[in-house]
Amino acid sequence: MTNTALREQTLADLLPISDSKDYWARAACKGDPNHEAWFPYPSQDFDYARGICAGCPIRRECGDFAARTGQSGVWGGHEYDRGKMIRD
Numbered sequence: 001m002t003n004t005a006l007r008e009q010t011l012a013d014l015l016p017i018s019d020s021k022d023y024w025a026r027a028a029c030k031g032d033p034n035h036e037a038w039f040p041y042p043s044q045d046f047d048y049a050r051g052i053c054a055g056c057p058i059r060r061e062c063g064d065f066a067a068r069t070g071q072s073g074v075w076g077g078h079e080y081d082r083g084k085m086i087r088d
């Protein structure tokens with residue numbers, strides 16, 4: 001996989017399909033082209049990602065998944081660092 005291919009992936013692409021493909025197919029972020037918005041720098045707000053999460057039907061489950069599996073980035077409308085919520 002090239003670096004270009006990595007940049008073109010969306011968050012939904014990165015979600016583990018083994019955790020139920022149909023489940024994640026409902027993700028509001030699926031196909032979102034602004035990949036970097038889901039992994040903000042500490043000084044950067046994440047209003048864009050938070051706004052998409054606000055309308056997501058699996059928001060709560062997404063946050064639970066991030067905490068349970070040690071994810072980083074914006075999940076369920078919150079920012080996580082290795083499974084720990086660092087921004088509400």
Ligand code: SF4
Pocket residue numbers: 011027028029030052053054056057058059060062063074075076077
């Ligand atoms: S809650 Fe946010 S990060 Fe999680 S699947 Fe929905 S849109 Fe994506």
